[in-house]
Amino acid sequence: MRTLTYLGAFVALFSALFYYLDSQLDSFYIFSPQQLHSLAIDAIEAHGNDTASVVSYIAKDLHEKLPLHINLDEEWVFNNAGGAMGAMYIIHASITEYLIIFGTAIGTEGHTGRHTADDYFHILRGTQLAYTPGPNSYEPEIYPQGSVHHLRRGDVKQYKMDEACFALEYARGWIPPMLGFGYADTFSSTLDFWTLWRTTAVTGREMVRNLWLGKL
Template identity: 75%
Template sequence: MPSKSSSSSRQQSSKSCCCCFSMRTLGFLAAFLALFSALYSYLDARLDQFYIFDQEQLHQISQRAVSNHGNDTRSMVNYIVKELEQSVPSTYVNTEEEWVFNNAGGAMGAMYIIHASITEYLIVFGTAIGTEGHTGRHTADDYFNILHGTQLAYVPGEFEPEVYPPGSVHHLRRGEVKQYKMESSCFALEYARGWIPPMLFFGYADTFSSTLDFPTLWATTRITGREMISNLLKMKL
């Protein structure tokens, strides 16, 4: 039989190995977090270098679409996409009009993804019957260029709604949050710039907590992933 001293020695050796492994693991995690934080800070301070869209230009295009096509939302969307093909490199514009439902923050509508990359997305979002929900608190600035209908927004402490008619833009600043409502038919050219991947968690959450609409989740993932990977291959962050 092994002696008590040898058994105790093996136990101490095992504890020592576990302790060393834990210390190495913690050291690796600390180094990784430090490196990630440094890289994030470096890139976050230089995000403007990666943008290919300009919000002021998008707003002007949206206003021209409203002015030229009135309540014909279909014609507005076609007009905007053609304008974008001429004003930015056409390889960054998805002209394949693939509409999918979008449930996020309790609101429901549909979207057409014109561009999706790590630092930007540009979509047409809206609904023909109205909706209401939570904007989400995001890692990007969001610009909602109203094409048709009216959007209402509310922040705690106010007693009157913010009102955004056609031709106007609702800017939801990075990190802020509001309640919003489209009382009836409303469509907008929505542009977000900042860190886009973290926003996907908000866009997916309702699928797992309420709708269980996994075919729509797959369609959204397929289109978004295709566009993001395609733009990364073009060196577009």
């Protein structure tokens, strides 16, 4: 009986803390979707379809503004999630935000996942298609270069990149619960534990570093 009482008290305290922190999420962010969209447009206007230069432009600009929170090392790793496969470069990872370059040179398709964060997909090259089922949903959503696909927290879609497509992907909300989706395909399909280790090492290092700097 005493154990149940303690458990109930813990759950109540944890829930209260979570709802309080959730209501304060905006105070933890150091990026904004509007800022990142403007930066993506500037990079595209400066370099067009030279994606390597677009990525370098974005990373260097962010580093000038937030030098302590930006990873300039392009440590590209494969990413398998929701049946889709691509590669990513982690620019920033913390408890409440991540910023990556994600994409593929040959196309892919999969499930977005249902997440605890809002996800903003700033298309740097190519086109992304998306689909949500419904009684009047018979045409794809189309996101060309320079546009933003906003997947709201808790929503889910099918998405596809027919050919080469790269994006600046920004998530804001609770990031740790999203990691399970990113890891699941390793255990159910690819068994690529080396990539899992590299992803965990880079993500963990950046999260710990940002926590050390006081960035939740």
